[in-house]
Amino acid sequence: MTRHVVIAGGTGEIGKQLLALLATRTELSVRALVRRPGFTLVSPHIEEVPFDYEDAAAYITVFQSPCDLLFIALGTTRAKAGSDEAFLRVDRDYPMRLISALATLHPEAGVGLVSSVGADRGKGLYLGAKAAVESELSASGLAHVIARPSFLRSNRPEFRPLEVVINRLIAPLWLALGRGLFPRSRGWWRWAPVDVREVATALLGAALALEPGQRRILEGLDLHPGPIAQWGRP
Numbered sequence: 401m402t403r404h405v406v407i408a409g410g411t412g413e414i415g416k417q418l419l420a421l422l423a424t425r426t427e428l429s430v431r432a433l434v435r436r437p438g439f440t441l442v443s444p445h446i447e448e449v450p451f452d453y454e455d456a457a458a459y460i461t462v463f464q465s466p467c468d469l470l471f472i473a474l475g476t477t478r479a480k481a482g483s484d485e486a487f488l489r490v491d492r493d494y495p496m497r498l499i500s501a502l503a504t505l506h507p508e509a510g511v512g513l514v515s516s517v518g519a520d521r522g523k524g525l526y527l528g529a530k531a532a533v534e535s536e537l538s539a540s541g542l543a544h545v546i547a548r549p550s551f552l553r554s555n556r557p558e559f560r561p562l563e564v565v566i567n568r569l570i571a572p573l574w575l576a577l578g579r580g581l582f583p584r585s586r587g588w589w590r591w592a593p594v595d596v597r598e599v600a601t602a603l604l605g606a607a608l609a610l611e612p613g614q615r616r617i618l619e620g621l622d623l624h625p626g627p628i629a630q631w632g633r634p
């Protein structure tokens with residue numbers, strides 16, 4: 401039976417990886433919500449759906465079609481958004497509206513959410529937004545899996561100075577030390593920079609395997625299969 405998937409944020413760094421993986425799953429029917437149509441689609445079973453995140457009615461319309469699984473990989477930065485309010489709309493409000501509409505129209509569906517390491521503490525603008533979305537998801541009753549990555553490693557075309565410093569200087573050292581000295585350390589791997597492909601692979605696998613009512617968190621070694629594959633599961 402065909403499973404129906406909706407993805408929000410499919411043009412982002414993790415979202416693109418999720419879509420590339422979804423493209424190989426021909427048993428799925430995928431709708432990718434996009435602000436601007438015309439990004440490269442990689443598979444005939446992925447449909448691009450123009451979506452206005454500011455339009456309250458759009459959240460109902462999109463879920464009037466079947467949806468078994470929703471992926472949310474939306475996000476921006478405070479600098480790019482221009483204000484706290486604009487940042488919160490993208491990182492907090494849009495995901496919460498999607499979750500709320502899905503819970504109303506498809507309470508049996510599952511959700512795969514990209515959140516962030518530290519969301520369980522939830523202080524400040526960024527982590528506060530992530531914590532609010534996680535709380536909404538938890539309260540929704542929807543089965544879900546939440547990925548909480550640390551700094552992302554990707555080939556992002558946009559220049560983000562902090563990511564460049566972390567990816568070029570800190571990540572190689574952090575990962576090498578982890579592999580050599582701390583292959584089983586939950587704390588070390590929780591904060592380790594992680595490749596977007598690893599996040600997408602772990603999130604997709606866990607989301608497709610969700611059982612009704614199940615709740616899962618993926619962080620640390622869940623998102624870094626390398627150390628586990630080489631040195632065994634802690």
Ligand SMILES: NC(=O)c1ccc[n+]([C@@H]2O[C@H](COP(=O)([O-])OP(=O)(O)OC[C@H]3O[C@@H](n4cnc5c(N)ncnc54)[C@H](OP(=O)(O)O)[C@@H]3O)[C@@H](O)[C@H]2O)c1
Binds near residue numbers: 414476491514550563
């Ligand atoms: N960067 C990190 O190191 C890091 C670490 C941990 C967690 N995270 C979290 O991981 C998630 C995914 O990160 P990412 O780096 O893959 O994201 P990204 O590359 O910045 O992509 C963000 C997605 O959100 C969409 N988006 C941005 N502004 C929007 C707006 N105003 N209205 C509607 N859609 C908008 C983008 O669509 P367009 O293509 O149309 O702009 C894109 O699809 C985010 O929630 C982020 O906070 C990031």
